[in-house]
Amino acid sequence: MRSKIFDDAELERLRREAIPSSNELATAGDAAPQATDQLPRVEDAMDLPVVVDSDDDEMVSHELEQMRSILEEAILETRTMPLENRPRLPRIPLSKRNRAVVRALNPMLVTYLEASRDLCETDSVLFGAAVAACRIIGAKLPLAGRATKQSSAIPAWRKRIEDRIAKARALIGRLISFRSGNNRPRVVRSVRMAFAGTKISLSQPDITQKLTERIDDLKQKIAAWGKRIRRFTERSRRFNQNRLFQSDQKRLYKSLERPEVCGAGPGPDRANTVAFWRGLWSEPVNHSEGSWTEVMASQCASITPMDPVIITPDDVAEAVRRAPNWKSPGLDGLHHYWLKGFMVCHAVLARQFQEALNQKSLPSLFTTGITHLVPKDQWLMA
Template sequence: MRRDGRARWTEDDNVLLMRAHFIAKDLEQTSERTYRQILTEVWNDIRPDKPLYTNLLANRVRWMIENEKFSVVELRNIQLNIRPQGNEPIDEGEEHHEELRQSDDEDNGLTYKVDRYFCKNLLLYTGLSPENRPSIPRMKGSRMMVEKMLMVNKIIGKHISSNSSLGDLVDLVYAGALTVCEQLGKSVIKRCTNSTGQQPPWKCRIEKKIGNIRKKIGVLHTYLNSESPSSKVHKTVRRIASEFRIKPQTSVFTGQLESLCDNLKQRVKALGNRLRRYNERIKRYQNNQMYYKNQKQFFRNLESPEKTEEDPPEPEKFYEYWETIWGREKQHDDGAHWIREAEDESSKYVMDNITITKQDVEEVLKRTNNWAAPGPDGVHNYWWKHFTNTHGAMAALFQKAMRTHR
């Protein structure tokens, strides 16, 4: 919120609001609630940290549409991303839910409730970038958790089709994991929006404090080493003296200022040592991580630790460099004996046709760490292991990638 109480809208907030608008329009057809009620509920689910009242949200949507805040293509992409790509549209409360209601299973009511939560999460987060999704926490295994995962696994199987892509599977697994967390009463973690290169707040505070102390030291040094300081310096020195409870009327005023100046210098040195220890610790941590992940790059950094930023070469220099290599005509002996020997040797070997099966995917997942989340999506391996209905679809996608190289 701004100081005047008005909401501050970022580009991501505008996209999320239009997303909530299309979801509300979609659910309005199958619900007894009004568009405004659904819009407010969906927005509060997406942004619980920024609750807003109904009129503000509706007026903001109307203003963005009237002023063409988004192009027609952008609006179309936002509208398409509220549903999983490659699957048939899911009408909440329609045929899919009727099948659940007519089931003879004794847990029919509970399964229907879980399915509603799953559909809500799938609508909210399908196609959304990982930065705008809440982070899924680690969970302790329990019998209740296993029961919830079995329910969600069956629901996921009904949303998978032959046209499902790997991105669709990620959205389904994410929505399933989020549904299990909600059913167990586990609160999700809001993902940090700070960029990777941004400094921590406490370091910024220390640097700001060092800057303020250095300003005071500069003013005191000017006052103590000047025969006739200006009135502005006098005024600033009196303010600094008042801050540290030094009375200007005393005879030892100059001595107290000298002692204060030395004290401030020691404070700056102490704060600087704290920053130095922090930077050294970060450097050690980064070197350790680099050594375990990429030893070649680690030793390269040791050889040339300082990186100098240089302007990229001009296109003419690129052309001149590669022309000296590829621009010269050379005569090659295509009938050399070693070429024939290599061709004869290669004809003896035939590459086996590799078939990736569901069992192969399960074997690979068994060897992974449960609560490691490789990649930017933040989905832990634990969920991929236990949502077994995705294993066959993953095997088919991997096999297709090997066959078509796409």
């Protein structure tokens, strides 16, 4: 259906073949009433944490108690945890099992959200619920803060090849040094390791020729490894360009038209940069207004004031519904996916946002960000 391979008529035919009608179900039920007792439950096969259709109430209550204890432990951990120490929440697959976990945790949050006093506390409760859901699902969570471990941009295969090249170059240097007459123990030991597994002895008369052949062999290997790196790099570049062409053609054409200038020259001085932005953002400025302000005030006097803004839970639900699931989160690290899943928080968020609007004050969590300085083109920087 996503790829639009079949038309509507073909899809309807496939649905009729895959899903039997009610008459067929009734006939099958009359013919074999014992068959349903012998088949395993779908929920059990998927290992759902909450068995909704099960008749065993004790098993359901036991699983819910386990989830409740995990939720309480996660909320206690995140309630007093600084924002920079919060773990990075992973992107979980949109599967039936994961949705069942989120639906089961949703009503458990009512008690914690009712006791929440402000937006910061509500945010910590929701983040703890997200951590609990990840633990129940089995998703990997880092133990330290989000900024403690960063993934390397160099792939593992390239690191292995570069290590081989470095070792081969070091061995070539020692072979050349031994051929020049250096007989130090470390050099001799390296030469013997280079000829290990062969019948070549360092005391034979044609050792110089053997050393030259070994050096040439290592140089050819280095050339082959370097060509492999260039080939993989070129393939990766083409793959990234094709993928960028599918998502953002304008960005691709810009990258092809002009070369990258990031890091081409010395970076800006830290003290001057801080002083420049501090003069714009931190120091108050007294503006001298002209006569045009009185004209604008007289023209705006007849404008009807806007009605008071009333934030409802439906407004919060609509705003969350239109937001992407896994868009890069803010300082709190909470994705929109969790705000969509934990629907009981919509009423609490609406009330607390209304209070913040009436008081004309928001917590620093919603007003603090990170500024990244992006260098422009050279002619703009000049």
